[in-house]
Amino acid sequence: MEAVRTLVVPASRPGMRRVAKDFDAFGTARALPPEVVRAVQVALDEMLSNIVRHGHGERGEGHQIEVSFRLDEGVLEVTIEDDAPPFDPLAASPPDTTGDLASRPEGGLGILLTRKLMDEVEYERAGDRNRVVLRKRTGS
Amino acid sequence: MSEAGGEVAVVAPRGRIDTNTSGELERTLFGHLGAGETRMLVDLSGVEYISSAGLRVLLKAEKAVHQKGGRLVLCSLGQPVREVFDLSGLSSVFAIEDTRERARERFAEGK
Numbered sequence: 001m002e003a004v005r006t007l008v009v010p011a012s013r014p015g016m017r018r019v020a021k022d023f024d025a026f027g028t029a030r031a032l033p034p035e036v037v038r039a040v041q042v043a044l045d046e047m048l049s050n051i052v053r054h055g056h057g058e059r060g061e062g063h064q065i066e067v068s069f070r071l072d073e074g075v076l077e078v079t080i081e082d083d084a085p086p087f088d089p090l091a092a093s094p095p096d097t098t099g100d101l102a103s104r105p106e107g108g109l110g111i112l113l114t115r116k117l118m119d120e121v122e123y124e125r126a127g128d129r130n131r132v133v134l135r136k137r138t139g140s
Numbered sequence: 141m142s143e144a145g146g147e148v149a150v151v152a153p154r155g156r157i158d159t160n161t162s163g164e165l166e167r168t169l170f171g172h173l174g175a176g177e178t179r180m181l182v183d184l185s186g187v188e189y190i191s192s193a194g195l196r197v198l199l200k201a202e203k204a205v206h207q208k209g210g211r212l213v214l215c216s217l218g219q220p221v222r223e224v225f226d227l228s229g230l231s232s233v234f235a236i237e238d239t240r241e242r243a244r245e246r247f248a249e250g251k
Contacts, residue, residue, distance in 0.1 A: 013160055020158075038189040038220045041156070045191040049159040109192035109228050116227040 006068040011082060016048045019067050023078075026069045032076065036138050039117040040078060043134050046110035050089050051082045051130075071138070075119075078134040087130055088123045090115075148247050149177040150240075154186035157194030165194065169201040178210025181243050185216035190224050202234060211235070215243035 005026050009015030020041060027037040044067075051065055066081045089111055115121055120135040149172040153165050172180055182198070184190075198214070205212040215237045217225065225231045237243040 017160055020156075020160075035220065041158075042189055042191045042224065045158040045193065049191075049193065052159075109195055113192055113224060113228055117224075 003072065004068060004070045006066065008064050008066045011052055011063040011065050011084075013052065015065060016045070016052065019044060019048060019065075022067075023069060030071050032071075032138055036076065036136055040076065040134070040136055043114045043117055043121075043136075044078065044080075046114045047080055047089065047132055047134070050087075050110065051080070051084060054084070054087055074138050076136045076138050078136075080132045080134075081126070081129045083129050086125050088125075089132065090121060090123045147177075148179045148181050148244065150181045150183060152183040152186055156188050157190040157197075159191065159193045162191075162193040162197045166197045166200070169197065170204070173201070173204055173208070173210075178205055178208045179247055180205060180210070180212045181240065181247070182212065182214050183216050183240055183243075184214060184221050185218065185240075187218065187221050189220050192228070195224070195228060195230060198234070199230070211247065213237060213243045213246050215240050 005022065007019065007022055009018045023041060023044060024037070026032075027040075048065065048067075063083060066079075068079045070077045070079075114134070118134045118136050120133070122133045124131050151165075151168055151172070153161075153168075155161065157165060169180065169182075180201070198212075202212045213235045216239060217236065222231075225234070225236070235246060237246060
């Protein structure tokens with residue numbers, strides 16, 4: 001069984017679906033706890049939709065996202081790389097989740113959720129690529 | 141995705157509510173609203189997980205329903221879905237009940 005799984009998909013919604021399907025298969029093959037798989041699927045949806053929305057527009061237009069899953073000593077590490085202009089999703093200010101409904105912003109929740117669902121979230125600009133690393137303890 | 145439920149529209153999405161599927165939920169909810177149905181019960185028992193794309197749709201629907209003087213009640217959230225509502229601070233924004241029966245009472249009581 002491979003310890004690392006890497007795939008390259010178009011920066012588009014169909015590409016996002018392929019990543020979700022692939023991570024389901026990875027989770028099943030590695031017998032990851034369902035709650036870990038669900039948390040990572042939400043974080044993947046947040047991070048990938050950010051790239052598709054802000055990076056290249058809805059169509060992707062030839063751009064690709066590279067995603068890899070690695071399980072090592074009870075820690076699942078997901079690395080997401082894209083060649084969009086520099087964009088640090090973690091630099092976005094957290095949304096106000098204490099105000100009343102009328103004053104509550106509808107965006108920005110994705111980053112908040114990702115930070116809370118994952119144990120670690122990192123961003124770096126690596127050469128001409130954005131790299132986001134998510135880490136989640138699998139409890140095993 | 142929907143069923144006839146008297147004067148309360150019941151919407152019961154299934155599976156995952158994420159970037160790829162939230163549009164379908166939005167069309168369903170706003171379809172009811174467009175048909176003049178402003179009392180909506182959203183049963184989330186069949187939902188495996190929800191991302192912020194789904195939360196945004198529910199927030200948008202809640203606002204629209206509220207503006208029309210209606211009511212939107214969520215019910216039967218599984219633990220993973222409940223966790224996302226809690227983590228995002230949205231549990232206090234929505235009317236949430238444990239069961240569909242309790243949610244229906246909410247409409248009957250008019251509170």
